[in-house]
Amino acid sequence: MSEVKLAAESRSEFGKGAARRIRRENKVPAVVYGHGADPVHITLPGHELLLALRTPNVLLSLDIDGKNELAIPKAVQRDPLKGFLEHVDLLLVKRGEKVTVELPIVIEGELAPGANLLEHVLNTLAVETEATHIPESVTLSVAGLDAGDSVLAKDVELPKGTTLAVDEDAVVVQVLAAQAEEAPAEGAEDDEAAAEA
Known part of the structure; x- marks a missing residue:
């Protein structure tokens, strides 16, 4: 700090x-x-x-x-x-006083193999900590997470002397399955061809 x-x-x-x-x-x-x-x-x-x-x-x-x-x-x-x-x-x-602040969340690690997307539900985490020892950020590892997995606030490792000031079951990040691009419908192709002619 x-x-x-x-x-x-x-x-x-x-x-x-x-x-x-x-x-x-x-x-x-x-x-x-x-x-x-x-x-x-x-x-x-x-x-x-x-x-x-x-x-x-x-x-x-x-x-x-x-x-x-x-x-x-x-x-x-x-x-x-x-x-x-x-x-x-x-x-x-004052020194020794507890305050509630928002800490930036730093993500590290690689998701499980496969084209999955990481959704950041929260970009900061509300915590209570000593005013003169406020951490700069909290680090969250997403290593090995797969589609459907999520990390809750209570799963985030907090620095010493810091406690959560948010619902412990709040979702911080979740992993979504990547959606394959849909091929255009046949009717749409016919419409495009007719428009070009």
């Missing part, structure tokens, strides 16, 4: 115009909330935040007006076309 230090600035201007001005300065408007405290509106350095968010569930160490706070990203808004950060919601956490 990586911890990234960012310098935050308090902000008192709100609304679209203020947000645009902040983004023009290569900064990102953000809100920090949690632990029953009032939300704190801040700005964060855009490039450093973008790099930090490449790590799923990154732990951010924020210096807000001389006070150090730990937070994790809860909601990230990006521009749908250009992909730049528009706004970030951060959740305050």
Whole structure:
């Protein structure tokens, strides 16, 4: 679990115009909330935040007006076309505190021989873990799985200190039998020939 230090600035201007001005300065408007405290509106350095968010569930160490706070990203808004950060919601956490997060699922291994398809029912797995020791991902082996097989959430091996926060019988992946392509019906061929003539 990586911890990234960012310098935050308090902000008192709100609304679209203020947000645009902040983004023009290569900064990102953000809100920090949690632990029953009032939300704190801040700005964060855009490039450093973008790099930090490449790590799923990154732990951010924020210096807000001389006070150090730990937070994790809860909601990230990006521009749908250009992909730049528009706004970030951060959740305050404390060392030793348990939080619920979504971990990316990394698939490894080869399916049983034959043309079978692997369907990803879940791409992330909701787990409860210590805020300062959030794993980057969970690994799931599909080695030897055949058509009709599936892997449930309870079958996924979790890192130490991590528990499921989703129904243990939820399907994570399932193996489907590949469907052979159907030959076009004879009537369809006749119609095509008539259309060409």
